[in-house]
Amino acid sequence: MAPWPAPPPPPPPPPSLAAPPPPGVSAKGPPARKLLFMCTLSLSVTYLCYSLLGGSGSLQFPLALQEPPGAAEPPPPSLPPPPVRLGAPSQPPAPRPPPPPDNASRGEPPEPPRQPAAPGADGWGLASGSGGARDAWLRTPLTPGEMVTAQSALLEREVPESSTTDEELAGRRAANGSGNAVSTPDYGEKKLPQALIIGVKKGGTRALLEAIRVHPDVRAVGVEPHFFDRNYEKGLEWYR
Numbered sequence: 001m002a003p004w005p006a007p008p009p010p011p012p013p014p015p016s017l018a019a020p021p022p023p024g025v026s027a028k029g030p031p032a033r034k035l036l037f038m039c040t041l042s043l044s045v046t047y048l049c050y051s052l053l054g055g056s057g058s059l060q061f062p063l064a065l066q067e068p069p070g071a072a073e074p075p076p077p078s079l080p081p082p083p084v085r086l087g088a089p090s091q092p093p094a095p096r097p098p099p100p101p102d103n104a105s106r107g108e109p110p111e112p113p114r115q116p117a118a119p120g121a122d123g124w125g126l127a128s129g130s131g132g133a134r135d136a137w138l139r140t141p142l143t144p145g146e147m148v149t150a151q152s153a154l155l156e157r158e159v160p161e162s163s164t165t166d167e168e169l170a171g172r173r174a175a176n177g178s179g180n181a182v183s184t185p186d187y188g189e190k191k192l193p194q195a196l197i198i199g200v201k202k203g204g205t206r207a208l209l210e211a212i213r214v215h216p217d218v219r220a221v222g223v224e225p226h227f228f229d230r231n232y233e234k235g236l237e238w239y240r
């Protein structure tokens with residue numbers, strides 16, 4: 001009978017994954033140094049990649065927050081200098097000076113502050129002190145000085161044509177003979193009309209009267225008097 005074969009010898013232990021220590025180095029030293037080297041290398045590569053991808057500004061952001069850009073200390077010599085991005089300014093842009101006024105940009109001397117015009121000297125017939133409508137118009141900041149001057153001259157030329165003072169009204173009444181007002185205890189001062197609306201029936205005279213009546217200086221009768229066609233015989237004393 002054949003004898004049982006001898007059991008196979010146990011397999012040799014697998015070779016260690018770690019490289020055999022070089023001669024002259026202890027067994028625990030190389031892995032620690034290698035791990036430290038790998039960490040340093042990975043950090044360096046990470047920093048390099050991050051800087052190449054444009055993250056240098058982000059890396060310097062905390063330093064920029066603490067100190068002004070000009071006072072930032074140079075990087076230590078051990079670290080590689082951050083790469084300079086093409087097209088990026090080497091120095092941060094200087095703060096913009098405040099925009100000069102319009103007159104300075106055109107080479108004109110600065111305009112002195114406006115003084116409120118004397119009342120009655122502006123030709124508007126309105127009180128032009130502080131807070132007047134014309135002063136508010138002149139102080140509009142978006143309007144150039146030339147435009148304001150031109151518009152003011154235009155308004156001063158146009159307004160006197162349409163403005164009517166109390167003295168002018170009194171003169172017109174005296175000239176028209178309508179200044180003879182009659183005072184009555186019931187109706188107060190009664191005057192002859194200064195204007196008449198004459199129109200045919202259904203010609204829109206009522207609508208015209210209502211439109212004119214909106215003006216604060218207009219006093220009109222409530223109903224159509226029909227003086228000339230129905231009540232002429234009653235005389236001017238009735239018409240007043």
Ligand SMILES: Nc1ncnc2c1ncn2[C@@H]1O[C@H](COP(=O)(O)OS(=O)(=O)O)[C@@H](OP(=O)(O)O)[C@H]1O
Pocket residue numbers: 199200201202203204205206207
């Ligand atoms: N702007 C305008 N356009 C067209 N039509 C207008 C306008 N204003 C007044 N009306 C019409 O005019 C009619 C009233 O006119 P009168 O006020 O003259 O009437 S009255 O004669 O004094 O009674 C009256 O018409 P009827 O409603 O048919 O009577 C108003 O509607």
